Amino acid sequence: MSENEPRDFIRQIIADDIASDKHGGAVVTRFPPEPNGYLHIGHAKSICLNFGVAEENGGRTYLRFDDTNPGKESREYVDAIKADVRWLGFDWGDRLTHASDYFDQLYDSAIQLIEMGKAYVDSLSAEEIREHRGTLTDAGQDSPYRNRTVEENLDLFRRMRAGEFGDGEHVLRAKIDMASPNMNMRDPTLYRIRHIPHQNAGDKWNIYPMYDFAHGLSDAFEGITHSLCTLEFEDHRPLYDWFLDQLEPPHRPRQIEFSRLNLAYALTSKRKLNLLVEEGVVNGWDDPRLATLAGMRRRGYPPAALRDFISRIGVTKKDNLIEMGVLENSVRENLDHNAERRMGVLNPLKIVLTNYPDDETEQMTALNHPNRPDLGTRELPFGRELYIERDDFMEEAPRKFFRLKPDAEVRLRFAYIIRCDEVVKDEAGKVVELRCSYDADTRSGSGSSDRKVKGTIHWVSAAHALEAEVRLYDRLFTVPDPGAADDVHENLNPNSLEIANARLEPSLASESDAVQFERLGYFAPDAIDHTALKPVFNRIVTLRDSWAKLEKQAMQNK
Numbered sequence: 001m002s003e004n005e006p007r008d009f010i011r012q013i014i015a016d017d018i019a020s021d022k023h024g025g026a027v028v029t030r031f032p033p034e035p036n037g038y039l040h041i042g043h044a045k046s047i048c049l050n051f052g053v054a055e056e057n058g059g060r061t062y063l064r065f066d067d068t069n070p071g072k073e074s075r076e077y078v079d080a081i082k083a084d085v086r087w088l089g090f091d092w093g094d095r096l097t098h099a100s101d102y103f104d105q106l107y108d109s110a111i112q113l114i115e116m117g118k119a120y121v122d123s124l125s126a127e128e129i130r131e132h133r134g135t136l137t138d139a140g141q142d143s144p145y146r147n148r149t150v151e152e153n154l155d156l157f158r159r160m161r162a163g164e165f166g167d168g169e170h171v172l173r174a175k176i177d178m179a180s181p182n183m184n185m186r187d188p189t190l191y192r193i194r195h196i197p198h199q200n201a202g203d204k205w206n207i208y209p210m211y212d213f214a215h216g217l218s219d220a221f222e223g224i225t226h227s228l229c230t231l232e233f234e235d236h237r238p239l240y241d242w243f244l245d246q247l248e249p250p251h252r253p254r255q256i257e258f259s260r261l262n263l264a265y266a267l268t269s270k271r272k273l274n275l276l277v278e279e280g281v282v283n284g285w286d287d288p289r290l291a292t293l294a295g296m297r298r299r300g301y302p303p304a305a306l307r308d309f310i311s312r313i314g315v316t317k318k319d320n321l322i323e324m325g326v327l328e329n330s331v332r333e334n335l336d337h338n339a340e341r342r343m344g345v346l347n348p349l350k351i352v353l354t355n356y357p358d359d360e361t362e363q364m365t366a367l368n369h370p371n372r373p374d375l376g377t378r379e380l381p382f383g384r385e386l387y388i389e390r391d392d393f394m395e396e397a398p399r400k401f402f403r404l405k406p407d408a409e410v411r412l413r414f415a416y417i418i419r420c421d422e423v424v425k426d427e428a429g430k431v432v433e434l435r436c437s438y439d440a441d442t443r444s445g446s447g448s449s450d451r452k453v454k455g456t457i458h459w460v461s462a463a464h465a466l467e468a469e470v471r472l473y474d475r476l477f478t479v480p481d482p483g484a485a486d487d488v489h490e491n492l493n494p495n496s497l498e499i500a501n502a503r504l505e506p507s508l509a510s511e512s513d514a515v516q517f518e519r520l521g522y523f524a525p526d527a528i529d530h531t532a533l534k535p536v537f538n539r540i541v542t543l544r545d546s547w548a549k550l551e552k553q554a555m556q557n558k
């Protein structure tokens with residue numbers, strides 16, 4: 001592919017439309033969430049695509065709430081969705097709309113269809129309508145109400161709007177073809193009676209339009225040129241076009257479908273996510289174990305890493321299940337470049353430097369990033385008592401263990417070489433402290449000795465360390481496709497959250513960005529629970545891909 005060639009088939013279509021001056025060269029797209037839950041990683045694909053193609057072509061994008069289902073929708077979701085789209089890095093300017101903004105126009109369009117003899121009020125019950133619909137192999141049957149006169153239909157529809165009938169008494173249907181091989185064309189419902197208020201439209205309406213009717217016409221009203229949606233709407237396209245053919249709006253949008261993003265080990269269904277939240281399986285929509293945008297934000301994923309991930313997976317019509325490792329690699333790559341390094345000990349073991357003066361503290365100079373001098377340095381306090389990672393000491397160590405072991409040396413990063421002289425244990429035989437000595441000539445950067453040892457480990461000064469809660473997340477599910485199970489409680493990983501009582505270098509009290517704890521992974525202060533007095537950090541991602549092995553196993557077990 002040459003540099004100037006469009007990256008995917010949608011961008012190709014748009015390039016061709018611009019070249020042929022269709023729509024006068026305009027590119028207008030929309031991201032149309034239903035406010036019935038929070039956004040997830042799948043929506044990020046749609047957001048990046050819709051805002052991306054417009055941005056690339058000097059076009060514009062609407063954020064339109066597809067709010068035709070008042071029973072399930074709420075203001076909380078509307079606000080959360082706005083915050084998430086903004087966080088992901090996109091700006092809809094003054095193009096924030098709702099399907100409900102068009103309820104009057106939609107109503108007028110319905111009246112127009114009735115007047116054209118293309119829509120009728122049906123008084124069958126929902127059950128009867130289902131029975132009349134037929135199956136994939138059998139044609140449906142016409143409703144006995146299908147041939148009502150235009151006048152009767154207008155009268156009934158107006159009275160439906162005025163609230164004269166109860167829920168379910170009548171519906172308005174398009175008059176298309178009850179024998180169509182496409183079930184969506186078998187006289188689909190356009191309006192139903194619902195006596196409930198609407199989060200945006202208030203209590204003005206007793207009838208609400210169906211998604212298919214509202215969606216395509218909203219696209220037309222807004223002058224959308226390319227209406228990009230996921231593949232499950234492919235069978236709805238003939239209906240989308242039918243409305244446009246009948247009503248002939250001034251702008252004619254084109255629907256183009258692409259495949260959904262499915263992420264292994266994650267749920268990408270608002271309905272199922274909602275169950276996890278409602279039943280308290282997770283701590284809210286922003287639980288850092290969820291692949292919701294709110295969860296990933298709280299976990300510390302940089303939005304640029306998500307955009308990078310979306311651009312890497314591309315846009316096609318092929319079904320796919322993307323491995324978590326691909327997403328995490330984008331996160332890791334971003335953080336490797338941007339995150340400053342800090343010292344933290346997750347599982348502390350105390351060491352005492354017996355030959356270090358009791359009352360002394362030194363300031364060690366530490367690089368904030370190993371290969372970005374622009375990020376500068378900071379001071380790390382060093383003293384007689386330190387914490388190191390319990391795993392960095394082994395009493396009976398194999399020959400190739402180059403960290404700390406009895407009678408051996410290791411370098412403390414940015415500080416001195418130390419030797420382990422004595423192992424202190426409690427009654428149960430557990431190691432509780434190491435007594436070590438340091439070599440004063442080996443101070444990092446300025447020591448008189450340039451002696452080298454094989455291992456370097458991280459540490460924090462016990463007198464200065466912050467005690468912190470560090471939340472270590474693992475996958476929420478034990479299977480790659482948790483959405484396939486009937487019950488979301490199936491396949492939950494009981495160890496998806498582990499809490500470490502860590503010791504951190506003091507500068508982390510005021511940290512607000514994602515950082516790398518050297519040798520451990522990337523961590524970010526929790527946006528809600530972290531305070532200087534009680535620091536709380538979330539592990540964003542480990543330093544290496546811990547998923548690759550898992551996914552290999554899953555493949556072998558198939």
Ligand code: ATP
Pocket residue numbers: 031032033034035041042043045046228229230259260261262268269270271
């Ligand atoms: P969910 O099943 O999670 O409720 P949805 O399709 O019902 O998803 P909407 O709010 O209707 O959610 O989605 C808004 C837009 O995002 C739609 O255009 C939809 O096609 C797109 N979208 C939803 N899920 C995905 C996904 N997994 N991958 C790509 N696009 C998606």
Ligand code: MG
Pocket residue numbers: 034
């Ligand atoms: Mg939907």
